[in-house]
Amino acid sequence: MSLLATSRPKFKKCSRNIFFDSGRKAGNVRRNIDQPVERREYALDDIEQVANRLLVEAVQRRASDLHLVPRRHDAAIRLRLDGMLIDVGTLPKETAERVIVHFKFLAGMDIGERRRPQSGAMEVNESGETVYLRLSTLPTLYDESLVIRLLPQRFSLPLRELSLFSHSTARLFSFMQQPQGLVLLTGPTGSGKTTTLYTLLDVCQAERQRNIITLEDPIEKRNDRFLQVQINEKAGITYAASLKAALRHDPDVLMVGEIRDHDTAAIAVRSALTGHLVVSTMHAADAVGAVYRLHEFGVPPGDLAETLLAVSAQRLVELCCPLCGDDCHPACSRLQRRRRAAVHELLYGPALLDAIRSLSGGDGRRLRRHMTLVCLIRKGIALGYLPARALELVGGGGR
Helix, strand or coil: CEECCCCHHHHHHHHHHHHHCCCCCHHHCCCCCCCCHHHHHHHHHHHHHHHHHHHHHHHHCCCCEEEEEECCCEEEEEEEECCEEEEEEEEEHHHHHHHHHHHHHHCCCCCCCCCCCEEEEEEEEECCEEEEEEEEEEECCCCEEEEEEEEECCCCCCHHHCCCCHHHHHHHHHHHCCCCEEEEEECCCCCCHHHHHHHHHHHHHHHHCCCEEEEECCCCCCCCCCEEEECEHHHCECHHHHHHHHHCCCCCEEEECCCCCHHHHHHHHHHHHCCCEEEEEECCCCHHHHHHHHHHCCCCHHHHHHHEEEEEEEEEEECCECCCECCCCHHHHCCCCCCEEEEEEEEEHHHHHHHHHHHHCCCCCCCCCCCCHHHHHHHHHHCCCCCHHHHHHHCCCCC
Protein backbone atom coordinates (compact mmCIF):
# COMPACT_ATOMS: atom_id res chain seq x y z
CA MET A 1 0.00 0.00 0.00
CA SER A 2 1.48 3.35 -1.01
CA LEU A 3 -0.15 6.59 0.12
CA LEU A 4 -0.10 9.22 -2.59
CA ALA A 5 -1.08 12.24 -0.51
CA THR A 6 2.23 13.03 1.22
CA SER A 7 5.76 11.84 1.84
CA ARG A 8 6.83 9.98 4.97
CA PRO A 9 9.46 12.53 6.15
CA LYS A 10 6.94 15.35 5.91
CA PHE A 11 4.38 13.32 7.86
CA LYS A 12 6.85 12.40 10.61
CA LYS A 13 8.03 15.96 11.07
CA CYS A 14 4.48 17.29 11.41
CA SER A 15 3.27 14.35 13.48
CA ARG A 16 5.98 14.88 16.11
CA ASN A 17 4.75 18.43 16.56
CA ILE A 18 1.20 17.14 16.93
CA PHE A 19 1.78 14.22 19.27
CA PHE A 20 4.57 15.61 21.45
CA ASP A 21 4.09 19.42 21.46
CA SER A 22 0.30 19.72 21.50
CA GLY A 23 0.01 20.62 25.17
CA ARG A 24 -0.84 17.14 26.46
CA LYS A 25 1.61 15.34 28.69
CA ALA A 26 3.95 12.93 26.98
CA GLY A 27 2.88 10.23 29.41
CA ASN A 28 -0.52 10.21 27.72
CA VAL A 29 1.16 9.13 24.49
CA ARG A 30 3.97 6.91 25.80
CA ARG A 31 4.93 5.48 29.14
CA ASN A 32 8.44 6.92 29.04
CA ILE A 33 9.24 10.32 27.56
CA ASP A 34 12.97 9.59 27.78
CA GLN A 35 12.85 6.96 25.07
CA PRO A 36 15.34 7.60 22.24
CA VAL A 37 14.27 9.30 19.04
CA GLU A 38 14.40 5.99 17.15
CA ARG A 39 11.68 4.57 19.41
CA ARG A 40 9.51 7.66 18.84
CA GLU A 41 9.78 7.27 15.07
CA TYR A 42 8.98 3.60 15.38
CA ALA A 43 5.79 4.49 17.25
CA LEU A 44 4.75 6.77 14.41
CA ASP A 45 5.59 4.10 11.87
CA ASP A 46 3.43 1.71 13.89
CA ILE A 47 0.43 4.04 13.60
CA GLU A 48 1.03 4.29 9.87
CA GLN A 49 1.14 0.49 9.63
CA VAL A 50 -2.14 0.18 11.53
CA ALA A 51 -3.79 2.68 9.18
CA ASN A 52 -2.41 0.87 6.13
CA ARG A 53 -3.63 -2.50 7.40
CA LEU A 54 -7.13 -1.10 7.88
CA LEU A 55 -7.22 0.20 4.31
CA VAL A 56 -5.73 -2.99 2.85
CA GLU A 57 -8.35 -5.09 4.63
CA ALA A 58 -11.18 -2.82 3.45
CA VAL A 59 -9.96 -2.82 -0.17
CA GLN A 60 -9.34 -6.56 -0.31
CA ARG A 61 -12.79 -7.33 1.12
CA ARG A 62 -14.34 -4.82 -1.31
CA ALA A 63 -15.95 -2.81 1.45
CA SER A 64 -17.78 0.38 0.50
CA ASP A 65 -17.14 2.09 3.86
CA LEU A 66 -14.69 1.85 6.76
CA HIS A 67 -15.93 3.06 10.17
CA LEU A 68 -13.88 3.95 13.26
CA VAL A 69 -16.46 4.32 16.04
CA PRO A 70 -15.25 5.65 19.45
CA ARG A 71 -16.58 4.05 22.60
CA ARG A 72 -15.92 4.54 26.30
CA HIS A 73 -12.78 2.39 26.53
CA ASP A 74 -11.90 1.54 22.92
CA ALA A 75 -12.97 2.08 19.31
CA ALA A 76 -14.86 -0.34 17.08
CA ILE A 77 -13.74 -1.08 13.51
CA ARG A 78 -16.61 -1.74 11.14
CA LEU A 79 -16.83 -2.46 7.42
CA ARG A 80 -19.87 -2.09 5.20
CA LEU A 81 -19.92 -5.20 3.03
CA ASP A 82 -22.68 -5.62 0.47
CA GLY A 83 -24.79 -3.07 2.30
CA MET A 84 -24.40 -4.66 5.76
CA LEU A 85 -22.33 -3.08 8.55
CA ILE A 86 -20.07 -5.72 10.14
CA ASP A 87 -17.84 -5.46 13.23
CA VAL A 88 -14.34 -6.68 12.36
CA GLY A 89 -12.30 -5.67 15.43
CA THR A 90 -11.37 -3.02 17.97
CA LEU A 91 -8.52 -0.60 18.62
CA PRO A 92 -7.29 0.83 21.93
CA LYS A 93 -8.76 4.27 22.47
CA GLU A 94 -5.42 6.10 22.25
CA THR A 95 -4.37 4.21 19.11
CA ALA A 96 -7.69 5.01 17.44
CA GLU A 97 -7.25 8.72 18.20
CA ARG A 98 -3.81 8.75 16.61
CA VAL A 99 -4.98 6.76 13.58
CA ILE A 100 -7.77 9.30 13.01
CA VAL A 101 -5.25 12.18 13.26
CA HIS A 102 -3.06 10.33 10.76
CA PHE A 103 -5.91 10.04 8.25
CA LYS A 104 -6.96 13.66 8.79
CA PHE A 105 -3.45 14.89 8.07
CA LEU A 106 -3.15 12.86 4.87
CA ALA A 107 -6.56 14.07 3.69
CA GLY A 108 -5.70 17.75 4.19
CA MET A 109 -8.10 18.24 7.11
CA ASP A 110 -7.54 20.45 10.17
CA ILE A 111 -5.89 18.12 12.68
CA GLY A 112 -6.32 20.62 15.50
CA GLU A 113 -10.10 20.90 15.09
CA ARG A 114 -12.01 18.19 16.92
CA ARG A 115 -15.23 19.98 17.81
CA ARG A 116 -16.67 20.41 14.30
CA PRO A 117 -17.46 17.93 11.52
CA GLN A 118 -14.93 17.88 8.69
CA SER A 119 -14.54 16.22 5.31
CA GLY A 120 -11.53 15.48 3.15
CA ALA A 121 -10.25 13.28 0.34
CA MET A 122 -7.15 11.30 -0.61
CA GLU A 123 -6.00 8.44 -2.83
CA VAL A 124 -4.27 5.15 -2.14
CA ASN A 125 -2.86 2.48 -4.42
CA GLU A 126 -3.46 -1.14 -3.56
CA SER A 127 -2.21 -3.96 -5.80
CA GLY A 128 -1.96 -1.60 -8.75
CA GLU A 129 -5.53 -0.30 -8.34
CA THR A 130 -6.14 3.32 -7.40
CA VAL A 131 -8.83 3.84 -4.76
CA TYR A 132 -10.28 7.29 -4.04
CA LEU A 133 -11.16 7.89 -0.39
CA ARG A 134 -13.73 10.34 0.98
CA LEU A 135 -13.29 11.00 4.68
CA SER A 136 -15.80 12.41 7.13
CA THR A 137 -15.37 13.10 10.85
CA LEU A 138 -18.12 13.71 13.38
CA PRO A 139 -17.64 14.76 17.03
CA THR A 140 -19.36 12.32 19.39
CA LEU A 141 -19.79 11.86 23.14
CA TYR A 142 -16.43 10.12 23.55
CA ASP A 143 -14.28 11.33 20.64
CA GLU A 144 -14.24 11.89 16.90
CA SER A 145 -15.81 9.25 14.70
CA LEU A 146 -14.32 8.64 11.25
CA VAL A 147 -16.01 7.18 8.18
CA ILE A 148 -14.05 6.51 4.99
CA ARG A 149 -15.95 5.90 1.75
CA LEU A 150 -13.88 3.74 -0.63
CA LEU A 151 -14.36 4.42 -4.33
CA PRO A 152 -12.30 2.16 -6.60
CA GLN A 153 -11.29 4.04 -9.73
CA ARG A 154 -12.18 1.24 -12.11
CA PHE A 155 -14.18 3.24 -14.60
CA SER A 156 -17.09 0.94 -15.32
CA LEU A 157 -18.47 -2.57 -15.28
CA PRO A 158 -18.71 -4.74 -18.38
CA LEU A 159 -22.06 -3.96 -19.96
CA ARG A 160 -23.21 -7.56 -19.50
CA GLU A 161 -22.86 -7.19 -15.69
CA LEU A 162 -24.75 -3.90 -15.42
CA SER A 163 -28.14 -5.43 -14.56
CA LEU A 164 -29.50 -8.72 -13.31
CA PHE A 165 -31.74 -8.93 -16.40
CA SER A 166 -30.14 -8.41 -19.82
CA HIS A 167 -33.27 -6.79 -21.30
CA SER A 168 -32.94 -3.94 -18.79
CA THR A 169 -29.33 -3.34 -19.87
CA ALA A 170 -30.30 -3.30 -23.54
CA ARG A 171 -33.13 -0.85 -22.91
CA LEU A 172 -30.95 1.47 -20.81
CA PHE A 173 -28.27 1.55 -23.48
CA SER A 174 -30.85 2.30 -26.17
CA PHE A 175 -31.78 5.48 -24.28
CA MET A 176 -28.12 6.58 -24.32
CA GLN A 177 -28.09 6.43 -28.12
CA GLN A 178 -30.80 9.05 -28.46
CA PRO A 179 -29.65 12.44 -29.81
CA GLN A 180 -31.54 14.46 -27.20
CA GLY A 181 -33.76 14.11 -24.16
CA LEU A 182 -33.56 13.56 -20.42
CA VAL A 183 -32.81 10.23 -18.72
CA LEU A 184 -33.13 9.98 -14.92
CA LEU A 185 -31.78 7.40 -12.49
CA THR A 186 -33.26 7.23 -9.00
CA GLY A 187 -32.37 5.22 -5.94
CA PRO A 188 -31.02 5.52 -2.40
CA THR A 189 -27.38 6.20 -1.55
CA GLY A 190 -25.27 3.16 -2.34
CA SER A 191 -27.65 1.69 -4.92
CA GLY A 192 -25.08 1.85 -7.73
CA LYS A 193 -26.39 4.86 -9.66
CA THR A 194 -22.90 6.29 -10.27
CA THR A 195 -21.56 2.95 -11.51
CA THR A 196 -24.52 2.61 -13.86
CA LEU A 197 -24.04 6.14 -15.21
CA TYR A 198 -20.32 5.69 -15.79
CA THR A 199 -20.78 2.31 -17.47
CA LEU A 200 -23.39 3.70 -19.87
CA LEU A 201 -21.37 6.85 -20.60
CA ASP A 202 -18.16 4.87 -21.12
CA VAL A 203 -19.75 2.53 -23.67
CA CYS A 204 -21.55 5.47 -25.31
CA GLN A 205 -18.30 7.40 -25.74
CA ALA A 206 -16.40 4.36 -27.02
CA GLU A 207 -19.00 3.42 -29.63
CA ARG A 208 -20.38 6.82 -30.66
CA GLN A 209 -17.39 9.18 -30.05
CA ARG A 210 -19.44 11.78 -28.19
CA ASN A 211 -18.26 14.82 -26.27
CA ILE A 212 -19.36 14.05 -22.70
CA ILE A 213 -19.27 16.63 -19.89
CA THR A 214 -20.01 15.60 -16.31
CA LEU A 215 -20.95 17.92 -13.42
CA GLU A 216 -20.40 16.18 -10.08
CA ASP A 217 -20.14 16.84 -6.36
CA PRO A 218 -17.78 15.17 -5.67
CA ILE A 219 -16.11 13.53 -8.67
CA GLU A 220 -16.24 9.93 -7.51
CA LYS A 221 -14.59 8.20 -10.47
CA ARG A 222 -12.03 9.95 -12.62
CA ASN A 223 -12.14 9.22 -16.33
CA ASP A 224 -9.87 10.78 -18.94
CA ARG A 225 -12.48 10.20 -21.64
CA PHE A 226 -14.85 12.79 -20.15
CA LEU A 227 -14.63 16.46 -19.26
CA GLN A 228 -15.33 16.39 -15.53
CA VAL A 229 -16.33 19.49 -13.56
CA GLN A 230 -16.15 19.58 -9.75
CA ILE A 231 -19.10 21.43 -8.21
CA ASN A 232 -18.05 23.88 -5.49
CA GLU A 233 -20.99 25.91 -4.23
CA LYS A 234 -18.84 27.95 -1.82
CA ALA A 235 -16.83 29.21 -4.80
CA GLY A 236 -19.98 29.89 -6.83
CA ILE A 237 -19.57 26.82 -9.06
CA THR A 238 -23.13 25.53 -8.65
CA TYR A 239 -24.94 22.95 -10.76
CA ALA A 240 -26.99 25.70 -12.40
CA ALA A 241 -23.97 27.90 -13.23
CA SER A 242 -21.92 24.95 -14.47
CA LEU A 243 -24.76 23.74 -16.69
CA LYS A 244 -25.00 27.16 -18.34
CA ALA A 245 -21.25 27.17 -18.99
CA ALA A 246 -21.19 23.57 -20.22
CA LEU A 247 -23.84 24.31 -22.85
CA ARG A 248 -21.35 26.67 -24.52
CA HIS A 249 -18.72 23.91 -24.63
CA ASP A 250 -20.28 21.98 -27.54
CA PRO A 251 -21.44 18.91 -25.55
CA ASP A 252 -23.23 15.89 -26.96
CA VAL A 253 -24.05 14.40 -23.56
CA LEU A 254 -24.34 16.20 -20.22
CA MET A 255 -24.20 14.20 -17.01
CA VAL A 256 -25.53 16.10 -13.97
CA GLY A 257 -24.59 14.45 -10.69
CA GLU A 258 -27.93 15.22 -9.05
CA ILE A 259 -31.04 17.28 -9.73
CA ARG A 260 -31.67 18.77 -6.31
CA ASP A 261 -33.52 22.05 -6.79
CA HIS A 262 -35.70 24.12 -9.13
CA ASP A 263 -32.80 25.83 -10.94
CA THR A 264 -30.99 22.60 -11.75
CA ALA A 265 -34.19 20.91 -12.92
CA ALA A 266 -35.15 23.86 -15.12
CA ILE A 267 -31.73 24.08 -16.81
CA ALA A 268 -31.52 20.29 -17.29
CA VAL A 269 -34.91 20.29 -19.06
CA ARG A 270 -33.95 23.37 -21.08
CA SER A 271 -30.71 21.65 -22.15
CA ALA A 272 -32.67 18.63 -23.34
CA LEU A 273 -35.06 20.91 -25.25
CA THR A 274 -32.15 22.55 -27.09
CA GLY A 275 -30.84 19.31 -28.55
CA HIS A 276 -28.63 17.68 -25.89
CA LEU A 277 -28.85 14.34 -24.17
CA VAL A 278 -28.92 14.91 -20.40
CA VAL A 279 -28.53 12.12 -17.85
CA SER A 280 -28.85 12.70 -14.13
CA THR A 281 -29.84 11.23 -10.78
CA MET A 282 -32.53 12.14 -8.30
CA HIS A 283 -33.70 10.91 -4.91
CA ALA A 284 -37.16 9.35 -5.21
CA ALA A 285 -38.83 6.18 -3.95
CA ASP A 286 -39.59 4.84 -7.43
CA ALA A 287 -39.77 5.84 -11.09
CA VAL A 288 -43.23 7.44 -10.91
CA GLY A 289 -42.14 9.36 -7.80
CA ALA A 290 -39.31 10.93 -9.79
CA VAL A 291 -41.82 12.32 -12.31
CA TYR A 292 -43.86 13.84 -9.50
CA ARG A 293 -40.74 15.33 -7.93
CA LEU A 294 -39.74 17.03 -11.19
CA HIS A 295 -43.19 18.57 -11.27
CA GLU A 296 -42.70 19.78 -7.68
CA PHE A 297 -39.52 21.52 -8.87
CA GLY A 298 -41.69 23.58 -11.22
CA VAL A 299 -41.16 21.75 -14.51
CA PRO A 300 -44.39 21.98 -16.58
CA PRO A 301 -45.97 18.67 -17.67
CA GLY A 302 -45.67 19.79 -21.30
CA ASP A 303 -41.89 20.12 -21.02
CA LEU A 304 -41.68 16.75 -19.29
CA ALA A 305 -43.64 15.09 -22.08
CA GLU A 306 -41.33 16.72 -24.63
CA THR A 307 -37.98 15.85 -23.01
CA LEU A 308 -38.23 12.96 -20.54
CA LEU A 309 -37.16 9.75 -22.31
CA ALA A 310 -37.10 7.37 -19.37
CA VAL A 311 -36.80 7.04 -15.60
CA SER A 312 -34.94 4.15 -13.99
CA ALA A 313 -35.40 3.24 -10.31
CA GLN A 314 -32.46 1.12 -9.19
CA ARG A 315 -31.63 -1.18 -6.29
CA LEU A 316 -28.61 -3.38 -5.56
CA VAL A 317 -29.72 -6.86 -4.52
CA GLU A 318 -27.71 -9.68 -3.03
CA LEU A 319 -27.27 -12.74 -5.25
CA CYS A 320 -27.85 -16.27 -3.99
CA CYS A 321 -24.59 -18.04 -3.25
CA PRO A 322 -24.22 -21.12 -5.51
CA LEU A 323 -22.71 -23.06 -2.58
CA CYS A 324 -24.42 -21.74 0.57
CA GLY A 325 -27.83 -20.70 -0.76
CA ASP A 326 -29.59 -17.75 0.88
CA ASP A 327 -27.16 -17.34 3.80
CA CYS A 328 -23.61 -17.09 2.48
CA HIS A 329 -20.79 -17.72 4.97
CA PRO A 330 -18.41 -14.71 5.28
CA ALA A 331 -15.42 -16.84 4.28
CA CYS A 332 -17.25 -17.96 1.14
CA SER A 333 -18.42 -14.47 0.24
CA ARG A 334 -14.79 -13.28 0.10
CA LEU A 335 -14.13 -15.71 -2.78
CA GLN A 336 -16.96 -14.48 -4.98
CA ARG A 337 -16.20 -11.83 -7.55
CA ARG A 338 -19.82 -10.76 -8.08
CA ARG A 339 -21.95 -10.78 -4.95
CA ARG A 340 -24.64 -8.22 -5.86
CA ALA A 341 -26.48 -7.13 -8.99
CA ALA A 342 -28.70 -4.21 -9.92
CA VAL A 343 -32.36 -4.38 -10.81
CA HIS A 344 -33.92 -1.51 -12.75
CA GLU A 345 -37.54 -0.43 -12.80
CA LEU A 346 -37.84 1.30 -16.19
CA LEU A 347 -40.62 3.81 -16.86
CA TYR A 348 -40.83 4.86 -20.51
CA GLY A 349 -43.16 5.04 -23.49
CA PRO A 350 -46.94 5.01 -22.90
CA ALA A 351 -46.57 4.26 -19.17
CA LEU A 352 -44.36 7.34 -18.77
CA LEU A 353 -46.82 9.52 -20.71
CA ASP A 354 -49.65 8.32 -18.45
CA ALA A 355 -47.65 9.31 -15.38
CA ILE A 356 -47.00 12.78 -16.87
CA ARG A 357 -50.66 13.27 -17.82
CA SER A 358 -51.69 12.39 -14.28
CA LEU A 359 -49.83 15.50 -13.06
CA SER A 360 -52.49 17.73 -14.59
CA GLY A 361 -55.44 15.60 -13.51
CA GLY A 362 -55.57 13.38 -16.60
CA ASP A 363 -58.83 11.83 -17.65
CA GLY A 364 -59.33 9.56 -14.66
CA ARG A 365 -57.85 6.48 -16.29
CA ARG A 366 -55.51 4.23 -14.34
CA LEU A 367 -51.81 4.30 -15.15
CA ARG A 368 -50.55 1.63 -17.51
CA ARG A 369 -48.79 -1.18 -15.70
CA HIS A 370 -45.05 -1.56 -15.96
CA MET A 371 -42.46 -3.84 -14.34
CA THR A 372 -41.93 -2.36 -10.89
CA LEU A 373 -39.03 -3.15 -8.57
CA VAL A 374 -41.24 -5.53 -6.59
CA CYS A 375 -42.18 -7.47 -9.72
CA LEU A 376 -38.55 -7.68 -10.85
CA ILE A 377 -37.28 -8.86 -7.47
CA ARG A 378 -40.05 -11.46 -7.26
CA LYS A 379 -39.03 -12.66 -10.71
CA GLY A 380 -35.41 -12.95 -9.55
CA ILE A 381 -36.51 -14.95 -6.49
CA ALA A 382 -38.65 -17.28 -8.61
CA LEU A 383 -35.72 -17.91 -10.96
CA GLY A 384 -33.40 -18.67 -8.04
CA TYR A 385 -31.11 -15.67 -8.52
CA LEU A 386 -32.11 -13.81 -5.34
CA PRO A 387 -32.84 -14.80 -1.72
CA ALA A 388 -36.36 -14.22 -0.41
CA ARG A 389 -35.17 -11.43 1.90
CA ALA A 390 -34.38 -9.28 -1.17
CA LEU A 391 -38.00 -8.07 -1.04
CA GLU A 392 -37.17 -6.18 2.15
CA LEU A 393 -35.36 -3.58 0.00
CA VAL A 394 -38.66 -2.40 -1.45
CA GLY A 395 -41.00 -3.16 1.43
CA GLY A 396 -42.40 -6.34 -0.09
CA GLY A 397 -45.43 -4.63 -1.62
CA GLY A 398 -46.29 -3.39 -5.06
CA ARG A 399 -48.24 -0.59 -6.61
